[in-house]
Amino acid sequence: MEETVTADPADLPFDVFSKACPSRGTLEHVTGRWGSLTLGALHEGSFRFNELRRRVDGVSEKMLSQTLHALERDGLVHREAQPTNPPRVDYTLTPLGYEVAERLLGLIHLMEDRMPTVLEARERYDAVRGAR
């Protein structure tokens, strides 16, 4: 993005390395412990709240609810209340959320794939420094 002299934040270049840039907060919603797993799960399709809670092993109801609100506010997750009785709420990715989830899953799958190397590195590190 080019630099401008206007004050509209949407016209400024965004830089996560700058602590005042709003992109840093969005990156944290996306990569945070529960944000990343929620986006990764929704890449598989539409989920209801309790289905997501089961898929994202270990998340509390409160944390999942906060995570979904932040992702919905950032335009990454779409929340749709179905006009049924009892009411049913479905969560899906927006097109932007899908694009973000694709990149995130690339990273997640790389990490899962390289875990043997990571565990070997930890053993070497702990052997040199003593168990911590």
Add this chain to the structure above:
Amino acid sequence: MEETVTADPADLPFDVFSKACPSRGTLEHVTGRWGSLTLGALHEGSFRFNELRRRVDGVSEKMLSQTLHALERDGLVHREAQPTNPPRVDYTLTPLGYEVAERLLGLIHLMEDRMPTVLEARERYDAVRGAR
């Protein structure tokens, strides 16, 4: 990875969606607030501790030190003490760290690029729900 009957953790399939899987901890080191920015910075080249502190705007000395130790232990960052007087310590990415940083930067650049869309989504959300 194929499933086996041995108990060696390096032979098991890794799954970040399972809360007991060690890959979840490594993903958090990589995507955490300071881990992601540290890996992103080191993708630009070798840094000394204080250079990194300036590049990763807002990080404290303590948090940067903890972040670098976790990334070094996971085999993503290489720490090299130069035999100079005064001693000088350089941080670089390992080949695995570089691979991880590439994926991470893909995600970071996408987020920075899409921030106008994110900010528009936030405005719409807040207009409907009232300022929070």
